[in-house]
Amino acid sequence: MLDATVIKSTGSWYIVRTNDGRIIRARTRGKMRLQIVDTSNPVAVGDLVNIELDANYENTGSITEVKPRNNWIIRKANKLSSKRQILATNLDAAILVASLFAPRTSLGFIDRFILCCQSMHVPAVLFLNKTDLLKDEITKVTEELNRIYKDAEVTILVGSARKNQGLEPLLNFISGKRILLAGHSGVGKSTILNTLFPGVRAKVGSISESHEKGKHTTTFAEMFILDKNTQIIDTPGIRDFGVVDIPDGEIAHYFPEFRAVMSQCRFNNCKHEHEPDCGVLKAVSEGIVPQERYYSYLSILHNEDMYK
Ligand SMILES: Nc1nc2c(ncn2[C@@H]2O[C@H](COP(=O)(O)OP(=O)(O)OP(=O)(O)O)[C@@H](O)[C@H]2O)c(=O)[nH]1
Ligand SMILES: [Mg+2]
Ligand SMILES: [Zn+2]
Known part of the structure; x- marks a missing residue:
């Protein structure tokens, strides 16, 4: 039996990293005791798990137990769906990446996400990316965000990953934490990761011109281990953030x-x-x-x- 952390989830397989640094492909097996029921993913990136190695194989195994979670970010895909999805677990903080164009992020989406963070006591940052597209509107937009979120206990940062502008405060915030990066497809989550940490080489997509939307380039949540204490979880773009489990x-x-x-x-x-x-x-x-x-x-x- 080995202790490990789930660093990637593909739906059927999980990639886990053992405490001594081994990378293992694992499946879930049998009946696990679950802390959260009715989810499309019983095991999520960030989970601490117990692994039983397969006999005769060195790099594959089974997840036999998910340890109790400190916190988790959970949503449902739309208001009618009953299946819930855990984005990531055991976080120190979350960064919601947003943009005003290509694609546009609404205040409703932002507020649902930060509500979930508040309910889990996960500090949240709102990073408005793609300010290069705003030109002389930057000051006005920044002031608006600062006015709306003045007392909302969310840190507002703005910048452009493409132009490498405004990323330093983001880097300072990330350092020494396990961070979730979330937001719509195409807002630039993977670009931010690559710009801050060139060694990572996360896949970056393009924006569809007719719809000004991303193309779901990142398909699975994945934790990038940047140093001993700093980890970033890049996630696939989500269209909606339906609030669950808050009466x-x-x-x-x-x-x-x-x-x-x-x-x-x-x-x-x-x-x-x-x-x-x-x-x-x-x-x-x-x-x-x-x-x-x-x-x-x-x-x-x-x-x-x-x-x-
Ligand atoms: N103009 C502009 N474009 C950007 C900026 N950051 C990223 N992009 C572009 O936005 C597109 C999508 O970037 P990604 O990093 O793949 O976006 P993502 O949020 O990871 O998208 P998914 O993986 O689909 O969820 C790419 O064409 C990037 O070059 C920025 O600051 N300004
Ligand atoms: Mg991506
Ligand atoms: Zn009242």
Whole structure:
């Protein structure tokens, strides 16, 4: 029996790295005790597992147990699907890569992702990439993001992987952590990884001209081990981030700027919609809580507008 970390997941096979640095291809076997049920991937990148080596083979084995996870980022692909997918587990932080063009990332998508990070106590960074496409709008866009996310406990960084601009703060943040890189297809996740760490050589795709969307170049989540303490998990682009496992009554707790004013609600089960004497509604009307964040809250609460 060997302890190992899952570094790549292809669906049927997993690549794991043992604590003494061996790389092994492994399958799941038999009945594993699972911490999270109903997922399309019972084992995810970042998982600590027990491995039993196959007799007669040196580099293949079976995963016999998944150790309890510190945290995980989980979503469903759309609001109707019942299958959930774990993006990665046991993280120190997560970076959501976004872009305004080719493709466009919506505030709703951003807010769903950072809600999940908040609920798991995973520090989140929003990296707005492709600022070279914004030209003189950069300052305005950056100011907008800083206004909307002022009290959302998410770090806002902007830059261009293609032009190698603005990546230094990102590198400082990454250093010494296990990081998830997530976002729509084509936003530049793999490009960022390659620019920061030229030895990695992750595959980079192009953008379809007619749709301004990525082409799902990265097909499997993969952990790149950059030094002893720094690991980045590059993931395939996701179209939607459907919130799962957060009860309606808890959603507001993971909007940090709501948390500060919720104590003023008259009812302690206030949903902050139409209730009288609601601290959140008051803060929105006074401009203390940004409208954009409040709309995201409502759309998550009503499980709607996934694409907005
Ligand atoms: N203009 C511009 N293009 C960029 C920038 N960063 C990446 N790109 C381009 O965006 C396209 C997609 O980049 P990838 O790194 O493959 O994107 P990804 O997020 O890894 O996409 P998936 O693997 O499909 O999820 C490529 O053509 C990159 O050259 C940038 O800062 N500016
Ligand atoms: Mg990629
Ligand atoms: Zn309220």
